[in-house]
Amino acid sequence: MLNFDFKKYNNKFLDHSNMHDYDDAIDVIKRRFIQGDLSYWLDAKTYIKDDELSKIKEIANYVRNNADVFVVIGIGGSYMGSKAIIEALSPMYDRGKPEIIFLGKNLNPNEYVETLNHLKDKEIVVNVISKSGNTLEPSIAFDLVYKIMKQKYGEDELQKRVIITTDEEKGKLRELVNIKGYTSLVVPTIIGGRYSVFTPVGMLPIVVSGIDVDKLLIGVRNANNNYFDRAVDYAVVCDVMYKNGKEVESFTIYDEKMMYLGEWLKQLLAESHGKEGKGLLPIVNINTRDLHSMGQYLQDGKDIIFETVLAIKNNATIQLDDYSYDLNGLNNMVVEKVCEAHQNGHTPSSLIWLDVLNEENLGELMQFFMLSTIVGGLLLGINPFDQPGVQEYKNLIMDELNK
Amino acid sequence: MLNFDFKKYNNKFLDHSNMHDYDDAIDVIKRRFIQGDLSYWLDAKTYIKDDELSKIKEIANYVRNNADVFVVIGIGGSYMGSKAIIEALSPMYDRGKPEIIFLGKNLNPNEYVETLNHLKDKEIVVNVISKSGNTLEPSIAFDLVYKIMKQKYGEDELQKRVIITTDEEKGKLRELVNIKGYTSLVVPTIIGGRYSVFTPVGMLPIVVSGIDVDKLLIGVRNANNNYFDRAVDYAVVCDVMYKNGKEVESFTIYDEKMMYLGEWLKQLLAESHGKEGKGLLPIVNINTRDLHSMGQYLQDGKDIIFETVLAIKNNATIQLDDYSYDLNGLNNMVVEKVCEAHQNGHTPSSLIWLDVLNEENLGELMQFFMLSTIVGGLLLGINPFDQPGVQEYKNLIMDELNK
Numbered sequence: 073m074l075n076f077d078f079k080k081y082n083n084k085f086l087d088h089s090n091m092h093d094y095d096d097a098i099d100v101i102k103r104r105f106i107q108g109d110l111s112y113w114l115d116a117k118t119y120i121k122d123d124e125l126s127k128i129k130e131i132a133n134y135v136r137n138n139a140d141v142f143v144v145i146g147i148g149g150s151y152m153g154s155k156a157i158i159e160a161l162s163p164m165y166d167r168g169k170p171e172i173i174f175l176g177k178n179l180n181p182n183e184y185v186e187t188l189n190h191l192k193d194k195e196i197v198v199n200v201i202s203k204s205g206n207t208l209e210p211s212i213a214f215d216l217v218y219k220i221m222k223q224k225y226g227e228d229e230l231q232k233r234v235i236i237t238t239d240e241e242k243g244k245l246r247e248l249v250n251i252k253g254y255t256s257l258v259v260p261t262i263i264g265g266r267y268s269v270f271t272p273v274g275m276l277p278i279v280v281s282g283i284d285v286d287k288l289l290i291g292v293r294n295a296n297n298n299y300f301d302r303a304v305d306y307a308v309v310c311d312v313m314y315k316n317g318k319e320v321e322s323f324t325i326y327d328e329k330m331m332y333l334g335e336w337l338k339q340l341l342a343e344s345h346g347k348e349g350k351g352l353l354p355i356v357n358i359n360t361r362d363l364h365s366m367g368q369y370l371q372d373g374k375d376i377i378f379e380t381v382l383a384i385k386n387n388a389t390i391q392l393d394d395y396s397y398d399l400n401g402l403n404n405m406v407v408e409k410v411c412e413a414h415q416n417g418h419t420p421s422s423l424i425w426l427d428v429l430n431e432e433n434l435g436e437l438m439q440f441f442m443l444s445t446i447v448g449g450l451l452l453g454i455n456p457f458d459q460p461g462v463q464e465y466k467n468l469i470m471d472e473l474n475k
Numbered sequence: 476m477l478n479f480d481f482k483k484y485n486n487k488f489l490d491h492s493n494m495h496d497y498d499d500a501i502d503v504i505k506r507r508f509i510q511g512d513l514s515y516w517l518d519a520k521t522y523i524k525d526d527e528l529s530k531i532k533e534i535a536n537y538v539r540n541n542a543d544v545f546v547v548i549g550i551g552g553s554y555m556g557s558k559a560i561i562e563a564l565s566p567m568y569d570r571g572k573p574e575i576i577f578l579g580k581n582l583n584p585n586e587y588v589e590t591l592n593h594l595k596d597k598e599i600v601v602n603v604i605s606k607s608g609n610t611l612e613p614s615i616a617f618d619l620v621y622k623i624m625k626q627k628y629g630e631d632e633l634q635k636r637v638i639i640t641t642d643e644e645k646g647k648l649r650e651l652v653n654i655k656g657y658t659s660l661v662v663p664t665i666i667g668g669r670y671s672v673f674t675p676v677g678m679l680p681i682v683v684s685g686i687d688v689d690k691l692l693i694g695v696r697n698a699n700n701n702y703f704d705r706a707v708d709y710a711v712v713c714d715v716m717y718k719n720g721k722e723v724e725s726f727t728i729y730d731e732k733m734m735y736l737g738e739w740l741k742q743l744l745a746e747s748h749g750k751e752g753k754g755l756l757p758i759v760n761i762n763t764r765d766l767h768s769m770g771q772y773l774q775d776g777k778d779i780i781f782e783t784v785l786a787i788k789n790n791a792t793i794q795l796d797d798y799s800y801d802l803n804g805l806n807n808m809v810v811e812k813v814c815e816a817h818q819n820g821h822t823p824s825s826l827i828w829l830d831v832l833n834e835e836n837l838g839e840l841m842q843f844f845m846l847s848t849i850v851g852g853l854l855l856g857i858n859p860f861d862q863p864g865v866q867e868y869k870n871l872i873m874d875e876l877n878k
């Protein structure tokens with residue numbers, strides 16, 4: 073369960089006059105989601121079908137029994153969502169087998185050399201994820217890992233150990249599936265990369281890690297059924313902040329395990345809203361760690377930031393001898409006091425509480441943010457589904473490579 | 476060796492008229508560093524004395540031979556520098572013993588519960604780092620770890636296994652040293668937390684990790700002798716950007732191992748400049764990963780960002796079959812092409828190349844940034860050494876705890 077508090081520490085900006093300006097726009101948008109062209113976003117089946125999920129569970133079962141290392145190759149939306157969920161819900165220490173390594177998210181030679189060395193003498197299963205099949209980074213990573221695997225395994229083994237997640241019909245990777253008969257999953261056409269965490273793109277690595285995806289999907293359905301209006305409210309809050317001159321949204325997270333959820337949020341917001349010279353710049357702060365870092369800027373720096381705080385209400389806890397609080401109570405008190413301190417400065421805060429950090433709540437939270445991001449993009453008057461800017465550097469590099 | 480290119484992708488802002496406005500101010504600042512009140516910043520001995528370094532090497536030797544886990548307890552400047560260097564220079568996989576765990580940098584109950592469980596049945600040495608000795612997070616972390624260790628070890632063992640880095644005379648931790656006779660190191664009074672990486676604060680964890688600190692300190696001296704003028708130039712570049720309306724500096728880093736160096740840079744800049752309603756907001760992008768995330772915003776979002784790019788020229792490399800480049804050459808080409816793409820948009824870039832990623836170059840780079848941050852703060856007209864904003868949330872929490 074999520075608990076939303078958008079008003080308590082936002083007084084400076086959220087008077088009622090602000091909010092009612094949005095009534096007509098919101099009306100139009102809600103209709104598009106409820107009976108209109110965007111209604112598929114409120115149906116969990118859009119992301120994954122039952123038969124796809126059963127197939128993924130079968131594949132995952134094979135991976136868990138036959139791999140020391142599961143190499144997930146992809147960049148951007150192809151890996152950030154599953155990485156975010158796996159980091160948030162896995163133990164900090166001693167995760168056991170299979171080790172999950174994300175590769176193909178950069179071109180850093182040292183990382184490839186160290187990782188390829190690490191893979192030697194290990195049983196490997198690879199999952200390469202790319203809709204087009206020709207994105208530079210994953211293509212190179214797959215070439216390198218595939219080469220090792222071909223030395224290690226015969227064709228029959230490779231058919232189980234090479235799993236390709238790509239477009240249903242087109243592209244180099246789909247051709248490879250057709251020629252070699254490798255196991256494959258489909259990247260849905262109607263869901264863009266940064267929204268694809270609950271599709272086969274994100275689901276296979278998540279199931280392999282041992283996380284309960286059925287509970288995750290219960291969370292997605294809960295968000296669709298119960299939190300759509302709150303997602304709209306939140307999108308309005310952010311738009312009010314933006315119109316009032318805030319240029320930066322800080323996702324302030326009180327659990328270091330959710331650091332990659334922060335990275336996922338940055339991609340979701342930056343690629344959805346950061347275009348046509350518009351958009352809030354998303355940043356992430358991990359508290360209380362960053363109160364001794366960026367905290368100084370949020371308190372006394374330029375007045376350009378507002379906060380969306382993500383905190384967990386009920387954690388495992390420890391009794392503390394020298395304090396009137398247990399550790400969990402102390403942490404929750406600090407969450408509120410920091411919002412108070414920031415409001416005394418010039419940084420308003422919206423609070424989102426998870427009652428606990430688990431599959432269901434993470435599903436609710438991520439679906440909540442996907443819905444609010446789409447709504448926010450429509451309020452901003454941009455297309456929340458494209459990412460024209462990402463193409464520009466790709467073109468310059470392709471021109472160079474074609475020389 | 477570092478290689479600086481502040482002009483190539485900065486044309487939009489860096490015309491000569493801009494630069495010459497700074498001549499008088501720079502003259503005054505340089506005199507303060509060269510013969511004046513700030514000259515101690517250009518002397519590596521300010522950070523650490525030879526006898527302190529020998530003592531640290533002795534302690535580290537004991538830790539490496541007697542600990543499964545070395546628990547480093549501290550927040551902000553007490554750990555970010557050593558964490559940054561250890562992550563940048565250690566292998567990605569199979570780091571061997573002792574495992575180094577940083578604790579006391581937040582109040583997250585789950586992290587403490589998981590870590591305390593992990594410590595059971597392990598040989599522990601702890602290094603608690605706090606100048607005042609009463610910062611909330613490290614105090615709690617030390618109480619919890621100390622309790623476990625007292626159950627495990629007798630006083631004679633504790634005298635070797637508890638290492639306290641704190642003020643020379645004052646505070647609860649210094650009193651504990653005086654009473655129990657624990658091993659101790661001194662936090663120098665003239666060097667604030669975020670500048671303390673090369674003092675005993677940062678040095679012990681770095682030596683324990685097996686990194687060559689003598690080479691690191693050669694780098695610091697190289698920066699003092701050869702790069703002070705470049706640090707001044709860079710501070711001017713940033714100030715020109717700021718005066719021209721840029722509000723955000725992106726440290727764009729082409730090596731994920733340098734992610735925590737990015738966190739160290741964020742603290743250095745945010746706490747030094749983010750006050751009196753002034754200062755650039757520091758963010759970090761890890762490329763090419765974040766070209767598929769924040770890259771969209773840098774290319775097409777609001778025109779409020781400039782980049783400082785950190786890249787490594789000569790990496791281990793891999794020959795690529797399908798490309799006219801080896802992986803290292805490809806990576807270097809992409810670094811330049813991305814700057815070109817960003818300049819075609821509205822994001823100017825300064826380039827800093829490390830010839831390789833090693834102790835010496837990291838020492839040069841971090842000292843370069845500490846010097847430029849002080850110079851930049853003076854140009855901004857603020858005090859680059861205090862952090863008044865960090866105190867404000869602490870006070871609210873202390874009031875609450877005293878109730």
